[in-house]
Amino acid sequence: MMTTLSPTSRAATRGWSDITIRNLFVIPTVAFLIIFNVFPLLYSLGFSFTDFRASSKDAANFVGLQNYADILADPVIWRSFATTLWYVIVSVSGQFVVGFGLALLLNRPIPGKGLLTTLLLLPMMLSPVVVGLFWKLIYDPSWGILNYALGLGKTAWLTDANLALYAVAITDIWMWSPFVMLLSLAGLSAVPKHLYEAASIDRASKLYTFFRVTLPLVAPILLIAVIFRTMEAFKTFDIAFVMTGQPQAELISSRLYKMAFAQWQTGPASALAYIVLIMVLCITNIYVKYLNKAKER
Amino acid sequence: MAEIELRHIDKHFGPVHVIRDVNLTVKDREFVVFLGPSGCGKTTTLRAIAGLEEIDSGDILLDGKPIQNLSAADRDIAFVFQNYALYPHFTVYENLAFPLRAVGTSKDEVDRTVRSVGKSLGIGHMLNARPSSLSGGDMQRVAIGRALVRRPKALLLDEPIGSLDAKLRETMRVELKRLHFENGSTSIYVTHDQVEAMSLADRIVVMNEGVLQQVGTPTEVYLYPANLFVAQFIGSPIMNISATRISEADGTARIALDSASFELPRELLGMLQQKKAGTDLSLGVRPEGVLLSHDSRAGYQPAEAHIIQPFGSFDIVDLKLGEKTLRARTASGFVTKAGTQVWARIDPSQAHFFDTKSGASLDIRLARDEERSRDVPTPITRQNVEL
Numbered sequence: 001m002m003t004t005l006s007p008t009s010r011a012a013t014r015g016w017s018d019i020t021i022r023n024l025f026v027i028p029t030v031a032f033l034i035i036f037n038v039f040p041l042l043y044s045l046g047f048s049f050t051d052f053r054a055s056s057k058d059a060a061n062f063v064g065l066q067n068y069a070d071i072l073a074d075p076v077i078w079r080s081f082a083t084t085l086w087y088v089i090v091s092v093s094g095q096f097v098v099g100f101g102l103a104l105l106l107n108r109p110i111p112g113k114g115l116l117t118t119l120l121l122l123p124m125m126l127s128p129v130v131v132g133l134f135w136k137l138i139y140d141p142s143w144g145i146l147n148y149a150l151g152l153g154k155t156a157w158l159t160d161a162n163l164a165l166y167a168v169a170i171t172d173i174w175m176w177s178p179f180v181m182l183l184s185l186a187g188l189s190a191v192p193k194h195l196y197e198a199a200s201i202d203r204a205s206k207l208y209t210f211f212r213v214t215l216p217l218v219a220p221i222l223l224i225a226v227i228f229r230t231m232e233a234f235k236t237f238d239i240a241f242v243m244t245g246q247p248q249a250e251l252i253s254s255r256l257y258k259m260a261f262a263q264w265q266t267g268p269a270s271a272l273a274y275i276v277l278i279m280v281l282c283i284t285n286i287y288v289k290y291l292n293k294a295k296e297r
Numbered sequence: 298m299a300e301i302e303l304r305h306i307d308k309h310f311g312p313v314h315v316i317r318d319v320n321l322t323v324k325d326r327e328f329v330v331f332l333g334p335s336g337c338g339k340t341t342t343l344r345a346i347a348g349l350e351e352i353d354s355g356d357i358l359l360d361g362k363p364i365q366n367l368s369a370a371d372r373d374i375a376f377v378f379q380n381y382a383l384y385p386h387f388t389v390y391e392n393l394a395f396p397l398r399a400v401g402t403s404k405d406e407v408d409r410t411v412r413s414v415g416k417s418l419g420i421g422h423m424l425n426a427r428p429s430s431l432s433g434g435d436m437q438r439v440a441i442g443r444a445l446v447r448r449p450k451a452l453l454l455d456e457p458i459g460s461l462d463a464k465l466r467e468t469m470r471v472e473l474k475r476l477h478f479e480n481g482s483t484s485i486y487v488t489h490d491q492v493e494a495m496s497l498a499d500r501i502v503v504m505n506e507g508v509l510q511q512v513g514t515p516t517e518v519y520l521y522p523a524n525l526f527v528a529q530f531i532g533s534p535i536m537n538i539s540a541t542r543i544s545e546a547d548g549t550a551r552i553a554l555d556s557a558s559f560e561l562p563r564e565l566l567g568m569l570q571q572k573k574a575g576t577d578l579s580l581g582v583r584p585e586g587v588l589l590s591h592d593s594r595a596g597y598q599p600a601e602a603h604i605i606q607p608f609g610s611f612d613i614v615d616l617k618l619g620e621k622t623l624r625a626r627t628a629s630g631f632v633t634k635a636g637t638q639v640w641a642r643i644d645p646s647q648a649h650f651f652d653t654k655s656g657a658s659l660d661i662r663l664a665r666d667e668e669r670s671r672d673v674p675t676p677i678t679r680q681n682v683e684l
Contacts, residue, residue: 198382199395199399200368201369203447212399217386
C-alpha cells in the first residue's frame, strides 16, 4: 500500500519548523548580498581613504581625506559633473515628454492597442551595448542613415564635442521613453472615468481638465518614473562608453571607469564613487519628498 | 428656468435596446423622479440628458432648443453622481470652486458663491478638508454643492443617496426636498427606491426595460397603477395580485380567489363589459385594501392568519385562503397569533383590475365601500405610504 504525503507533512515528519524552512529560503540571498554588495561597499569605503592601486604590489597608505579633497579641487571632474548634470536634464526631460506623450496617445480605446504597446516597449528590452552600437551606425558621419535621411552631409555626431552629449541623450531617450510610457499609462488608466465625466459636466475644457485633474492624479507615478530614470541617467556608462570617446562630453561614470581601470587609481576612484553615490542619494531624496507630498492627497 | 423635453429617444448598447421610444416633458421647476428596477434604462436616460451618453435617435430639448448634439459642457446641466465623483486631490473648497474656475469666474465671486453654498449645505466648516476624510453624507453634500454653485438650468441626480445608510438617507431626502424648494431648479432624480420617489417627486416616471410604464404624481401612480408592473413595483409590501374569475350572484358581482369568493358592487359587471374585458383577468389589491374583522360579517370570508409581521405602527398579516395567500395591513396588534381565524373582505375602492395578457390596467374605479370596518387601519395617505 502506498501512502502519499504532502510536502508540508513530509517536512513536518523531518521535524522542520516553519521558521527553519523560511530561513532556508532567506539565508542564501542574504549571504550573496553580504558577499557581493555589502562587503565591497564597505571595503571600497576603506580604499577611498588610501592611495591604494589595484595594479601595484605596494601596500595601501592611509591618506585621510586627501582623495576627496583632490577630486573636489579637480576642474576635469567638475566639468564631468556639469556634463553629467546637463545630460541627466536633457535625457530625463526628453524621456518624460516622449514617454508621457505616447501614454496620452495610447490611453484610449484603439484597435491593436496591446500589440502597439508591446512594440513600443521593445527598445528598453534590448541590451544597452547593442543599442549603443547600432545607434553608432545610425550616427555614422559618412554612411549613417541619420545624415542621409536628414540631408545633413557629414555631420560628425559622436566626435563633435558639442553634439556627442546630445547624440547619446537621444539614444537614451529612444531606449527609455517606453519605460516612462509604461508607468504613465498605468497612472493614466488608474484615473477614474467618472472624474472626466464630472469635469465635463463642470464645463471644464480638455486642457483645463488635463492640467487640473489628469496631471495632479498621475503625478505620483510620474515622479516614480522620473526618480528611476534620473538615477539611471546619472550613472549612464554603457551606451556612452560604446558610442563616444569624446573627452569634452565625458560623463562622470566614464571618468570613474578611466580612473579605476585605465589609470588604476583605486583609492581616488573609490572616493569619487562615494561622492557620486551621495549626490544621487541627495537628488532622489528631493523627489521622494515630493512624492510623499503628492501621495498625501 | 428650464423645460426638458425628450422626443422619441432610442438607444442601444450592442444588441440591448436600453431606451425605447421615450417621450417626456419635464416642466420648469418640476422635480421628476425616474423610478425602476436595475437595468431599466433610467440612468442611461439621465446620462443621455446630461450629455454623458449618446442617443441613437430622437431629440432632447432644453427650453425648446435641441441639445442632443452638444457636449456635456455646453448643455448647462449639472449632474450629481451616485459615487459622488469628487476630485480626490482637491479640498472641499476647491471641489466646489471647480465648476466656477473652469469657466474663468472672478476670484471674489468664486469665494462668495462657494462659501454661501457651503453654508446652505452645512459643510461650511469643512471647506479645507479633503474628500477622503469626509463621511458618505458629507461627500454627498459636497457633490450636490458642486452641482448647485453654478446655478444650472437643470439638475440631474443619479441615485445620489443610494449608498448612504437608512438613517442618513432619510435626513438627506428631507434636505434634497428643502434644496429644491429653495433653488427651484428643474430636477430629474433617478432611484430604484420607491420611498425616495414617492417622498420627493412632483411626478414619478416608472420605467421598465427601457419603456416608460407610467408618468404621474406619486398619488396617481400609487392609487391608479397603469399596469401590473407599476402595481407590483410601487408599494411596500407588494400589492396582492391574483388571476380571478368574476360571476354574478344574488345581485352582486362575485370575485373568486381560490376557494373563497368575495363580494363586489354590481356596477363592476357593467364596467367590465364596457371595457370589453376578456376572461384573462387579474385582481390587484393592496394590503390596506384587504379589510379584516374578528367576527363573521356580511360579505366577509373566513381566512386564517398565517404570518404576522409587526412594523410598529401597523402589522402585515398573511392570510391563507385555500392555496392562496392574501396579504393584509392591520392595526398594530390586531392579530397576535398565527392560526387565528379572521374574516376578510376586499375594499372595492381599492380593487384594481388588469388584463393578465397585456398587463394593462382596465382602469375600473369602484366607489368606496360605505360599510368600512372600524378595524381597518387609517386610510391611505402619503404618510402611510412612506414606510
